[in-house]
Amino acid sequence: MSPIKPQSGMDRVAPYIPGKPIKEVERELGLTDIVKLASNENPLGPSPKAIEAVKGALDSVNFYPDGQSYELRQALARYLNVDPDWIIVGNGADGVILETCMAYLDEGSEVVVSEHSFPMYDIFASAMRAKVVKVPTKDYGLDLKAMRQAITKRTAIVFVCNPNNPTGTLLRRREVEEFMESFPDDVLVVFDEAYYEFACGEDFPDTIKYLRQGRKNILILRTFSKAYGIAGLRLGYGIGPKEVIETLNRIKEPFAVNLLAQVAGIKALEDQDFVRRTVQLVNEEKQYLYREFSRLGLPYVESYTNFVLLEVGEGAKEVMNRLLHKGVIVRPCGGYSLPRHLRITVGTREQNERLIKALEEVLGEVR
Ligand SMILES: Cc1ncc(COP(=O)(O)O)c(C=O)c1O
Known part of the structure; x- marks a missing residue:
């Protein structure tokens, strides 16, 4: 019997390859004491207030969650000083990216992305049969002028990942x-600010300002997966004009955001002290990693996130595999069209020391 054929957009979809889970490496390689620096998770663990909230809500999981995430949206609206109707909460920022692609793309539309950027834009857009136009980066960063020039009559969405994953710029x-x-009014610009908390400051673009000015073609994405430390609960959100949010709500899964994620998000948001501690640790540890990478003679890209892009050369995959066998999981960047690079999440000092020690050994083996 021949296999059932998926719809034609699926021919263009290359699967997303996530960082290997610790349990998988334990199982496959028979290792223990593994350090995972592959998915930009929080080195401090989850926000303690979020953990407490989850424990308190466990008794209620016989109920469906609130499909509108009313209380979480109210809390986010207060925090961001925007109208709650400008917010959609998703099953991770990924969930909102999927909804956006479903709502605004079809065969014949074009999507502009950067050549080295978050792969989910490409995956979801391709699945909707849209054409994905990849614009080369400039010094590892997004080239906004070139992205602007890549817009045509068919362009429906431009994804601007800022700071950018995997380059950290x-x-x-x-x-x-x-x-x-000069951005056209009939194209949606999505600013993916998943790493906002690590980069915010005076020089960070005030994208919410455009909503306050009444622009109707902008969506901003943020997540609780990174600085708030609850990636495993899957919680992200979009901030956009009421009309865009209403459109996304029409195709949103009714209960996409689970009950535990909703209560955890409310409490995590209150825990700004945890966010500050995370950012401080990441900033200090990034300096440690920069020093060590320089000592090892490895070029890196200065990062505004909780990860660093490291150039290890042609044998990057081999280096990644050998690190894996020493119990350190990092991310190869072939899927981001950067086959000479590894993306390394900033960990605690102990984890970073493990990484550096293993990396030094591996470089001695392969060079
Ligand atoms: C740039 C970017 N956008 C979105 C996401 C997805 O975040 P979430 O965990 O909220 O789905 C990630 C996760 O790594 C990311 O790096």
Whole structure:
């Protein structure tokens, strides 16, 4: 019997390869004491307030969650100082990216992305049979001028990942302002700010400002997976004009955001002290990693996130595999069209020391 054929968009979809889970490496390689620095998770663990909230809500999981995430949206609206109707909560920021692609793309539409950026834009857009236009980066960063030039009559969405995954680079306020000045009104621009908390500051673009000014073609994405430390609960959100949010709500799974994630999100948001501690640790440890990478003679890209892109050369995959056998999981970047690079999440000092020790050994073996 021949296999059932999926719809034609699926021919263009290359599967997303996530960082290997610790349990999988334990199982496959018979190792224990594994350090995972592959998925940009929080080195401090989850926000303690979020853990407490989850424990308190366990008795209620016989009920469906609130499909509108009312209380979480209220809390986010207060925190961001925006209208709750401008917010959609998703099963991770990934969930909102999927909803956006489903709502705004079809065969014949084009999507503009950067050549080295988060793969889910490409995957979901391709599945909707849209054409994905990849614009080369400039010094590892997004080239906004070239992305602007890549817009055609068919362009439906432009994805701007800022700071960018996997390069860690930042687009500054002035660059984004210039980009927005000539941005067409009939194209949706999605600013994916999953790493916002690590980069925010005076020079970070005020993207929410465009919503306050009444622009109707912008969506901003943020997540609880990184600085808030609850990646395993799957919680992200989009901030956009009421009309875009209403559109996304029409195709949203009714109970996409589970009950535990909702209560955890409310409490995690209150736990800004945890976010500050996370950012401080990551910033200190990034300096440690930079020093060590320089000592090992490995070029890296200065990062505005909780990961660093490291150039190890042609044998990057081999280096990744050998690190794996020493119990350190890092991310190869072939799937991001950077086959000479590894993406390394910033860990605690102990974890980072493990990484550096293993990396030094591996480089001695392969060079
Ligand atoms: C740039 C970017 N966007 C979105 C996501 C997805 O985040 P979430 O865990 O909220 O689905 C990630 C996760 O790594 C990311 O790096």
